[in-house]
Amino acid sequence: MGDATGQDMLLTEHLEEQTQRVRAQREVLGALGVEGRIALLAQVAQRWMDPSDPFRVQAIRALPGECFLAEEQVAWGLDQAFAGVDAATLRAWWDREGGSGSASLSAHLWSGNVFVAGLPPVVASLLAGVPAFIKAPSRQPTFASLLVDSVAAVAADLGASLGQAAWPRSDAGATDRLMSAADVVFAFGADESIAALQVLAPPDLRFCGFGHRYSIAVVLGDTADQVADGRSLESSFGSLEGLARDLLVWDGQGCLTPRWIFVEGDLGRAQSLAAGAAEFLPELVTRFPGQRLGPQEGAVRSSWLASAAFAGWSRAGDHWAVAAVPWSEALPPAPPPRCLCFAAIPDLALLPSILAPLGRRLQGVARLGTVARDQELAELCAPLGLSRLAKAGALQQPPVDWNHDDVRILASLCAG
Template identity: 30%
Template sequence: MDAGAARRARVERAIAAGARIADPRDPLGEEARRRLPLTSGLSPEGVALALGRHLEVAPTRGELDALVASSGRARRCHVVLAANVCTAPLRAVAVATATAPEVLVRPSRRDPVVAELLVRALQADEAFARARGAIALVADLDLGGAAARAPGDAGDGALGDAERAEVLAELHIYGTDQTVAALRAQAGPGVIVRGHGAGLGIAVVGPGAMLAEAARDIAGDVVPFDQRGCLSPRFVLVEGPAERAEALARALHEALGEAGARIPRGPLDGATRAEIAMYRATLEAVGSLLEGDGHAVGLDPAPRSLLLPPAARVVHVAATSAEAAPSLLAPLGGAITAIGAGGGGRLAAAASAMAPRARVSALGAMQRPPLDGPVDLRTR
């Protein structure tokens, strides 16, 4: 098996392992559904939604081509995972297996479930081994040791002569900006670092959108993972007058209430409750807040700036225009990783210009991006 075929085969076996986790009848899927409500912060219904709809287990041929083509080439790949999105390990492991035959995964200490299940499945997968794949969980990183090994040491035999290169290892970090910076500083010569730090999504409602439909679509993007992922919309920018933003806020409040009845929000810890209380108090000075059982929608009819809501199914709605959007979005810097847009107009283009590397999708499709590489395109 040549190097390119081996890379693709390893990715396909990682996806096959993910499909077992997505299947509630498979022992891995049953175990995931039993354990994740205890570690992920999601309700059992939220876990079922995440595994049944948001594990990327049916990529197209074109998506796999793009994933393999965009991945690096190294002898081994270290992966550091975060706990925000319980399904994220599948995409991270798929990218890592395209990058290198040897993959070492440091799971989130708070939520290691999916990472553990994937590694277990791949370690027992003969087809993965035939594609020169080797994978293991690690508690700590040894970047110095990984970079210092010379050609001919353990693991080097998995590569043919055409694959041996100066890049000995890649380090893929998923986490906070502080985590990325700290681990980047530890990486020595021969280690390429690809850091994916904090990010968030925004939704844009243009003048041609039907507000009730847009609200349902936005709710469908907010509910998965209880809004904690970098694809989750935290802000909704409504193009037009304040009255239109208010109508959207009310429709979104209703849509989130209906969605929450089917898929309840997970339990909140004390810190998140305090963030919601602070958001509520701050918003009272500039707008209004619609609260339901398991969600909240804030409205700022005349924003001078954007107030970041907590990631707990709390959405901040603001009326704005294409001309005003740049000043509103500028403080977010490079944090915007996803834009959902509907209804045409000029505001979506203005938002995209402020975040040129964000993934852009239709409203309602923000949480189902193609499996063409990391979700976060800012470092591609």
């Protein structure tokens, strides 16, 4: 396993040589055939799911320090990322979007914190037979390094078609060199960073940018009373505890973290849900703890929770908070991270106008209640940019073939 910091930083000087070496594996990758690539990718994922796998063990040891997450959060992140990389899913994905394309190298510009966010395009690339090169964040280089090594450990040929290096995004020259060598780019980061990269991109480059997004949850009125105790619902409805997990697993970070929970009904209903969540949160946060708040964050959180208490109701504990407010008090400012903010809304039809100031940046909706209203929710939220609708508790577990930001990832690699 390579040294994930100093050595890789030095390698950026030899980026051209590295990308050429990876690119040269295209024929080898092609020779494996789709079925061969599917089998090997599924095997890599299986190993990552094995608690004794050395790459997984090393990731769980190293990533908490890099990503400011607890070991259990890292383990959870690895499980949810690799669980869906199985042969059946990959084959179905290929059948839906695959084809023989002309791309000979894909570049993957990863951003920080949610360390598995960039994994699906890498899987898609190898599935499509396109060598891939990852640019990892300079402060979080370990996962990319371990991923490349783990693929090589399963199959040297597959491993040789995947490269990685870490450098700061401020080194625009290195990023430019990588983009120039690639036919397709998948970039993650802030909207401004994505826009700046897009300007740098050569005109014939296929550029898929994934900027910053937000998510929400919705508690449907006909089920709100039943879910207040956290658990007593049929599984397709989702659960209040699952919804809390959606918020906590990435420590309040991540585009699929619900920022507001809109409760169809009155403030009393929102408050009973918040009070219900306050019952189990102290135990749940021991599994998904957060970062300790600094003075600035602490002051902002204290102000927000006090304002929520004036407008409705709030409670807080170590690493958790809940609030119930009328929707008119829900934004701005946005609730602090790790706060379940239940905003009472008399009619879900108001959602598009409430969230309109945020533009088309809605990523996901976690639904707590009957699946029968998914169509209605999808139609309501489509103009806001929605690309994922899931039951509460499953929002943070997107399948590997999810069309993130409505981008058909595999298809974009296979396009002519």
